[in-house]
Amino acid sequence: MDKRYSKIGxxxxxxxxxxxxxxxxxxxxxxxxxxxxxxxxxxxxSFFGKLLVGKNGIAGALNEELIDISKENKSELKKLxxxxxxxxxxxxxxxxxxxKNKKEFQRILxxxxxxxxxxxxxxxxxxxxxxxxxxxxxxxxxxxNVNCIGLPKTIDNDLPITDNCPGFxxxxxxxxxxxxxxxxxxxxxxxxxTKVFILEVMGRHAGWLAASAGVIKNGINTPPHIxxxxxxxxxxxxxxxxxxxxxxxxxxxxxxxxxGIKDNKNNFIAASDSKDSFGxxxxxxxxxxxxxxxxxxxxxxxxxxxxxxxxxxxRHVASDVDVKQAYAIGYKALSFAKSQINGVMLTINKxxxxxxxxxVGTAKLSDVANIEKILPKSFITEDKFGIxxxxxKYIENLIKGENYPPYKNGLPEYAKLKHPLVKKNLKKFx
Amino acid sequence: MDKRYSKIGxxxxxxxxxxxxxxxxxxxxxxxxxxxxxxxxxxxxSFFGKLLVGKNGIAGALNEELIDISKENKSELKKLxxxxxxxxxxxxxxxxxxxKNKKEFQRILxxxxxxxxxxxxxxxxxxxxxxxxxxxxxxxxxxxNVNCIGLPKTIDNDLPITDNCPGFxxxxxxxxxxxxxxxxxxxxxxxxxTKVFILEVMGRHAGWLAASAGVIKNGINTPPHIxxxxxxxxxxxxxxxxxxxxxxxxxxxxxxxxxGIKDNKNNFIAASDSKDSFGxxxxxxxxxxxxxxxxxxxxxxxxxxxxxxxxxxxRHVASDVDVKQAYAIGYKALSFAKSQINGVMLTINKxxxxxxxxxVGTAKLSDVANIEKILPKSFITEDKFGIxxxxxKYIENLIKGENYPPYKNGLPEYAKLKHPLVKKNLKKFx
Numbered sequence: 011m012d013k014r015y016s017k018i019g020x021x022x023x024x025x026x027x028x029x030x031x032x033x034x035x036x037x038x039x040x041x042x043x044x045x046x047x048x049x050x051x052x053x054x055x056s057f058f059g060k061l062l063v064g065k066n067g068i069a070g071a072l073n074e075e076l077i078d079i080s081k082e083n084k085s086e087l088k089k090l091x092x093x094x095x096x097x098x099x100x101x102x103x104x105x106x107x108x109x110k111n112k113k114e115f116q117r118i119l120x121x122x123x124x125x126x127x128x129x130x131x132x133x134x135x136x137x138x139x140x141x142x143x144x145x146x147x148x149x150x151x152x153x154x155n156v157n158c159i160g161l162p163k164t165i166d167n168d169l170p171i172t173d174n175c176p177g178f179x180x181x182x183x184x185x186x187x188x189x190x191x192x193x194x195x196x197x198x199x200x201x202x203x204t205k206v207f208i209l210e211v212m213g214r215h216a217g218w219l220a221a222s223a224g225v226i227k228n229g230i231n232t233p234p235h236i237x238x239x240x241x242x243x244x245x246x247x248x249x250x251x252x253x254x255x256x257x258x259x260x261x262x263x264x265x266x267x268x269x270g271i272k273d274n275k276n277n278f279i280a281a282s283d284s285k286d287s288f289g290x291x292x293x294x295x296x297x298x299x300x301x302x303x304x305x306x307x308x309x310x311x312x313x314x315x316x317x318x319x320x321x322x323x324x325r326h327v328a329s330d331v332d333v334k335q336a337y338a339i340g341y342k343a344l345s346f347a348k349s350q351i352n353g354v355m356l357t358i359n360k361x362x363x364x365x366x367x368x369x370v371g372t373a374k375l376s377d378v379a380n381i382e383k384i385l386p387k388s389f390i391t392e393d394k395f396g397i398x399x400x401x402x403k404y405i406e407n408l409i410k411g412e413n414y415p416p417y418k419n420g421l422p423e424y425a426k427l428k429h430p431l432v433k434k435n436l437k438k439f440x
Numbered sequence: 441m442d443k444r445y446s447k448i449g450x451x452x453x454x455x456x457x458x459x460x461x462x463x464x465x466x467x468x469x470x471x472x473x474x475x476x477x478x479x480x481x482x483x484x485x486s487f488f489g490k491l492l493v494g495k496n497g498i499a500g501a502l503n504e505e506l507i508d509i510s511k512e513n514k515s516e517l518k519k520l521x522x523x524x525x526x527x528x529x530x531x532x533x534x535x536x537x538x539x540k541n542k543k544e545f546q547r548i549l550x551x552x553x554x555x556x557x558x559x560x561x562x563x564x565x566x567x568x569x570x571x572x573x574x575x576x577x578x579x580x581x582x583x584x585n586v587n588c589i590g591l592p593k594t595i596d597n598d599l600p601i602t603d604n605c606p607g608f609x610x611x612x613x614x615x616x617x618x619x620x621x622x623x624x625x626x627x628x629x630x631x632x633x634t635k636v637f638i639l640e641v642m643g644r645h646a647g648w649l650a651a652s653a654g655v656i657k658n659g660i661n662t663p664p665h666i667x668x669x670x671x672x673x674x675x676x677x678x679x680x681x682x683x684x685x686x687x688x689x690x691x692x693x694x695x696x697x698x699x700g701i702k703d704n705k706n707n708f709i710a711a712s713d714s715k716d717s718f719g720x721x722x723x724x725x726x727x728x729x730x731x732x733x734x735x736x737x738x739x740x741x742x743x744x745x746x747x748x749x750x751x752x753x754x755r756h757v758a759s760d761v762d763v764k765q766a767y768a769i770g771y772k773a774l775s776f777a778k779s780q781i782n783g784v785m786l787t788i789n790k791x792x793x794x795x796x797x798x799x800v801g802t803a804k805l806s807d808v809a810n811i812e813k814i815l816p817k818s819f820i821t822e823d824k825f826g827i828x829x830x831x832x833k834y835i836e837n838l839i840k841g842e843n844y845p846p847y848k849n850g851l852p853e854y855a856k857l858k859h860p861l862v863k864k865n866l867k868k869f870x
Binding site: 032035036038066067069093094095096097098099100101102103183186187188190191192194195196197198199201202203207209225226295297298313314315316317318319320322323324325326327329406409410411412414417419420421422424 | 462465466468496497499523524525526527528529530531532533613616617618620621622624625626627628629631632633637639655656725727728743744745746747748749750752753754755756757759836839840841842844847849850851852854
């Protein structure tokens with residue numbers, strides 16, 4: 011039988027191709043989702059056509075730069091499951107409103123048509139789910155049949171409905187382990203040297219990552235002594251009083267701060283005097299700002315770290331649960347697509363069991379797009395400086411198990427892809 | 441036979457106790473040296489007395505706070521080999537000159553006498569080797585027989601004579617792996633977002649740690665594109681030109697910077713306007729300073745990380761070679777002590793073999809104390825922004841092999857010690 015066709019319900023139909031793209035800030039496990047998709051496709055070759063991947067996310071559709079997975083080196087593709095970053099390139103592109111300006115959406119539709127795309131998987135966070143929904147609606151309104159499915163991914167863990175987001179568990183584990191290790195360091199030096207250590211972690215609006223440091227706490231005076239959440243207004247006086255008290259009681263103080271903490275005038279603590287080309291204040295780092303406060307007011311020696319991309323790329327200390335969930339999202343995407351489901355985001359659904367178990371479900375894109383799930387009040391302690399046991403349990407489930415990449419000569423063996431593109435059929439898009 | 445005595449050459453002699461202490465900035469593997477010492481002692485009980493450990497380094501001797509290892513929980517001691525930080529407390533204490541002010545040295549001698557110390561192992565860097573030498577000389581001049589042996593430890597890798605320093609290999613591995621991972625992250629985002637990533641690493645005077653990022657480079661346009669060493673005068677114009685050129689050619693630029701880089705007036709780039717109580721400029725972080733330069737002059741979006749204590753405590757990604765060397769230093773210390781060697785620091789000696797092999801040797805403390813080994817010229821490329829293949833080979837040997845701590849419920853199981861102290865025999869020291 012011609013490989014371009016499949017037999018469905020007795021009829022011979024031209025097989026539709028899949029378009030997959032990575033979007034937004036990358037994670038240690040977003041490529042595991044791609045790996046799941048690739049593995050599932052290898053078992054469904056009779057139903058689906060080719061897997062084409064957007065080079066640099068949705069920009070790949072706009073520019074008609076579609077990576078032909080079948081031309082990539084197979085042994086490198088096998089490494090995707092343990093490779094951090096976005097192996098095909100990701101993007102931070104906000105598409106224009108399709109009602110006011112349909113040019114970009116029409117272009118995407120044109121590219122879908124030109125490459126016989128019947129399935130669109132967009133792997134991203136809240137903004138990306140909104141894009142997926144808009145593309146789904148635009149195609150439907152224009153009579154083009156394509157199943158659009160959002161694949162969740164964000165270290166921020168701020169997507170609604172899904173119990174958690176692939177990417178979060180591994181970064182949470184990195185932050186928990188790093189805070190534990192740095193706490194042992196400062197504890198050993200505090201007698202004659204550094205008394206305060208501050209770790210700045212990501213999270214502009216939601217404090218899930220800062221919260222994850224709390225899983226190492228196992229007693230009232232143990233680290234981390236202070237967690238600063240974006241959900242809680244930063245009060246310098248209360249903060250300094252707590253630092254002072256902690257050093258007095260424990261000999262040292264470990265602080266984990268979200269980059270996005272704000273004062274009572276809604277200004278970022280990290281805002282620097284300089285502004286970017288849009289007039290937005292540059293965020294200059296929360297940790298050095300807090301360190302200055304403590305040095306000036308309390309005269310303690312302070313050390314601080316900003317983990318930035320190190321946390322978001324730390325595949326070397328990934329959570330096994332997280333890797334398995336990210337992979338399952340990609341793998342299951344094909345089954346959902348096969349049953350012609352459209353306009354949904356896949357979700358991780360925690361089962362109602364005594365030990366942690368989960369499966370993959372769906373949520374309507376319209377219920378997901380542009381909604382941010384912040385830390386619930388019941389997850390933050392009454393004094394606002396820590397997490398509750400409910401929060402601890404939630405995060406502990408997601409950091410379980412170690413999933414190490416293979417190493418060669420002391421370094422991880424991460425995938426090196428070549429991004430072979432399919433032939434363009436359309437004119438250049440401006 | 442009375443346990444306090446040993447039979448040496450037919451004579452019955454009172455067994456001498458060992459005093460061990462950790463000093464200076466801690467490392468991911470300094471406790472592996474303690475583990476080696478403890479294991480060796482368990483096989484030499486007929487020769488040595490008790491192992492007493494200084495609480496908070498040499499402060500433990502001054503304050504007569506000596507931890508009795510035999511009273512610690514055995515299963516926790518077993519975890520020392522994979523526990524970062526200084527499990528007994530370390531210190532940053534510079535003893536006064538024994539010629540001008542002998543009070544502190546006399547106190548240490550008094551404590552040694554009061555606790556029957558015959559062996560002193562001091563686990564530290566350059567300053568600590570100097571302390572060990574001074575204590576050795578003071579005891580000898582005062583007719584007290586004690587074998588003083590320095591055990592090398594420093595992530596800075598700046599001790600002379602020894603081929604390398606325990607602690608360096610693991611932090612080098614952390615920096616190499618982290619730079620690799622963050623490079624994949626920025627490479628995937630560069631098309632529409634961050635173009636430059638800066639990682640700040642430790643190293644005030646010696647660039648060994650910054651150099652270690654260079655082991656991931658495998659081609660002229662691959663990351664890290666720029667390494668900034670404290671051995672090279674920082675030239676802003678040349679630096680910005682190189683960043684600009686790299687972004688043009690590669691699409692993104694990864695920079696690894698030593699905290700200690702200085703301009704041509706010998707001022708730290710990281711110096712902030714604020715000063716500490718001694719009038720020293722606070723080091724405010726090199727990475728944000730460099731980021732400001734690039735944002736202002738080149739208008740690129742920049743991300744930056746400061747790994748600080750995270751690097752120094754990162755036992756979760758330790759080098760197997762490093763762990764083995766740190767352990768061997770502790771284990772072999774007892775054999776050297778048994779043969780009554782005094783006034784030496786143990787060294788790692790690279791063997792003259794085709795594959796990397798090493799053993800433990802000795803160097804006179806007087807040849808080691810207060811000498812800093814910086815990066816040799818032959819290890820830095822001609823353009824001063826990278827490492828040579830000779831340097832790469834040197835570091836590759838030291839990051840080989842993975843040595844993971846055991847985990848429970850998603851977190852490493854690190855030792856929790858109780859620090860039971862022996863009874864004090866002396867008056868309080870002021």
